[in-house]
Amino acid sequence: MxxxxxxxxxxxxxxxxxxxxxxxxxxxxxxxxxxxxxxxxxxxxxxxxxxxxxxxxxxxxxxxxxxxxxxxxxxxISMVFQSYALFPHLSVKDNILFGLKVRKVAKDEREKRLKKVIKLVGLEGLLESKPSQLSGGQKQRVALARAFVAKSxxxxxxxxxxxxxxxxRHEMRIEIKxxxxxxxxxxxxxxxxxxxxxxxxxxxxxxxxxxxxxxxxxxxxxxxVATTFVGKFIGTPPMNILNIKKENEKILINNQEINTTYSSRITDDICFLGIRPEDVYFEENNSGLEGEIIYQDYHGSDTILGIQTLNSNLDNPILMRIQKAENYINGDRVWVNWSETKINFFNSQGERREILS
The missing domain is CATH 3.40.50.300 (P-loop containing nucleotide triphosphate hydrolases)
Structure with a gap:
């Protein structure tokens, strides 16, 4: 249940x-x-x-x-809010125990719970401090302690x-989990x-x-990925969503013809192709989609390249993740393709139609 x-x-x-x-x-x-x-x-x-x-x-x-x-x-049910919602005139201790006092929990029980929870959230030595004396992380720990002490x-x-x-935020994510x-x-x-x-x-x-x-x-x-919305929302950077058309036996992606081995898998109701940036790679011998590098977003361990393909919307470059920094220059002419087993096909409503496997 x-x-x-x-x-x-x-x-x-x-x-x-x-x-x-x-x-x-x-x-x-x-x-x-x-x-x-x-x-x-x-x-x-x-x-x-x-x-x-x-x-x-x-x-x-x-x-x-x-x-x-x-x-x-x-x-x-207990709650933790974005605003912390601490009483500025009360100490850390009194903020944590406020709900228990309202519910008239016995003093011995309140102290027992307090001792356990302050150790859990790392607030030792701060019980008599006021919220104005705390950092943002410490205030959030008080809010968490107040929720946890209720034993909801x-x-x-x-x-x-x-x-x-x-x-x-990174540290607190680990702590909360x-x-x-x-x-x-x-x-x-x-x-x-x-x-x-x-x-x-x-x-x-x-x-x-x-x-x-x-x-x-x-x-x-x-x-x-169930829909194009999911593909665009989940992932940093998001999934590439590319227009796809079938004209006779030709496949056009972002209005550019590409040679594929999966043309027979594309039906009339398929309008979009989705591919993650890490599944895009460079092609040699002028195959794949032709374009040029228009920006580079360096992250240290990897770099995100923005590649503007021929005849495509200027607001929708193909994103490609490469490992570390390589010697690319904005304006370089390149050809890109992707791992066929990672392709997602979507219909005109943005719903997934098929995943190649």
Whole structure:
């Protein structure tokens, strides 16, 4: 049985549909990420589970029990917010214990939980500090400690790392995942950052305009791309989405003819070809697609090349990942091709039609 289950959830603001017929399940003890661009409905979904937003229709089940009508205080859920939501006049200790005091948990029990949680999140020596005296990372640890000390079985996290710098976000991703595993908590984590999702999640639910585009493990979303939206959203840099046409026995990609061994596999409803940048390579003997290098994005261990092919849209260069730095110059004339076993075909609606294997 799923630990958290959403059944046909709909959310409307006035007459505007924000979430439409949303269905998904979350296993107990898992780390699930709700991923998607701004405005896709991920934070609204989280708030409906927490009881901070009413659902328009459908059911929310926790461990088989319908909690759709329960107030937030009765759902046994803790939350970590983007803003930390700390009381500035209270010490670290009092911020962590505030919820337990409101619920009138005995003092001995509060102190016992506090001692355990501050060790887990690394806040020793800071209990008497005020939030204004803390760094961003320390404030986030206080917010995490407050959620963990409640001993809720479920923790909902809404963009908790977005206010931190890149280095600290990386460190906190590791810390949060480790804590979740140590405490065996069921975590539902909202983010627009696919790096966070790919590095932390057991299961990703990718939303687009209030509906699920695809869900599965990070590997499944990266390797078995269901739509062009998924290909463009998952991956750094994103998947190349190229126009493909079949004219008689000729194959035109980005309006340029290319010799292929897979022309017989291309049907009339296939309109796009998807290929990851790491699966693109240079061809010799003037075969492949002709173009020129228009930019280079050096990362140290690898470099991303932007290659503008002949007759193609200037806003849509082919991206290619190469190892380390090589002696290329912008304007160099090149020919590119790709691994045929890695090709994704999509129809005019951007839905996957076939993967070559």
């Amino acid at each position: 799923a630990y958290i289950k959403l059944k046909n959830i709909t959310k409307k603001y006035n007459k505007k549909m924000v979430i439409e017929d949303l269905n998904f399940e979350i296993k107990k003890g898992s780390f699930t990420v709700l991923l998607g661009p701004s405005g896709c409905g991920k934070s609204t979904t989280l708030r409906m589970i927490a009881g901070l937003e009413e659902i328009s229709s459908g059911q929310i089940l926790i461990d088989g029990k319908d909690i759709s009508k329960l107030p937030a205080s009765k759902r046994g 079985k479920i923790c909902l996290m809404d963009e908790p790392l977005s206010n931190l710098d890149a280095k600290l 480790k804590l979740q595993q140590q405490l065996n908590m069921t975590v539902l984590y909202v983010t627009h950052d696919q790096t966070e999702a790919m590095s932390m999640a057991d299961h990703i639910i990718l939303l687009n305009k209030g509906v699920i585009e695809q869900q599965g493990s990070p590997k499944e979303l990266y390797e078995n």
